[in-house]
Amino acid sequence: MHIYIYDDYVNTKKYDNALARIETRITDLGLNGKIIRLGLLENINEAVENEIKRGAKTIVAVGSDQTVNKIINAIINAEINNQMKVETPLGIIPVGNEGNTIAETLGIGREEEAGDVLSARRLEKLDIAQAGRNFFISQARIASQGTTLEIEKDYSIEILEPGEINVINLSVFSDLPEEAKPNPRDKTLELYIKTKGGRKFSNLNPSSNQSFFSLKKLTIINQKHPIILDNAVEIPTPAEISVNRSLNVIVGKERRF
């Protein structure tokens, strides 16, 4: 059975029409399933774990990047708690105009268009990164001020100007050059540092204030600023970031990797 998990924000009047269109499309495509509405009382980890144990065919995140992140964490936690490999794929139906960068990168159109992607069921095994006890699929972001990066005990990186640090698994940036494009299937993370005054990365001009590293593991330390995972969850530092898990994800033809 397909399990549709509606984030709590989509259960508001604003999205009634969008949900109605999505549900009609899902019915037309014969992809009906069970709907779980997240609210204050619903424990997402428990709900996802139970549905996986019952043999769910697909777990579908209906919402935003934040919803996708919550469900990825729930699936991976179900793997850890039960010491098993979850093969159930993750599907995504983005709802709303903002905060859907993961779906866009995966080539999934909004609302009813996403139904067609679910129906085509194009599967990709994508890497899932871990930061502390949390998991993420796209990137971890932190301000560069006061941040020290330790790379696998071999070397450390200090950033001398204000800016932003991104540890990327699946790139939601559209202006990275071809040679620096992260691959979410290579078990490698890309560290992208952009300091103020840096130009766009598109022409790979080394004199612009941008840096790029490929690595397997790093530790981020910052006394003041948190790390933001998937544009959704804040976690404190120090945090070790690595990539050692994977998840089947339903992707669209227009995916950007």
Added chain:
Amino acid sequence: MFKSQGDKEKIKEVETIIGPSIKVKGNFNGQGNIVVEGILEGSLKTNGDVFIGDKAKIAATIEAREARIGGEVMGNVKIKKYMEVVGTAKIFGDIECSSLSIERGAILNGKCTMIPDKKEEIKS
């Protein structure tokens, strides 16, 4: 890589870029091409090529396949093939390579050793 082009913007397949506002401390080991425009302290080793920008400051030993050096390097440089030292470079350390070009204005304080290119040696 640098022989025919000699232009930093033409470097292809860059694995790592250390930008001008970045300081790297420790032992940096890479597999591909590396661009350094910032500060590096420790050691730098790669199977690929190294491009050291005009404003880079390196206090490290360097080992690479080919290199183009434009900044300040304090440490020994060991290059398997071609090494290009441009006019803005200041090198305080010994260098070793199989093919070398030094532009007018460059400073080189150290011993220079030319080693035969292994592939060419086998051919002859």
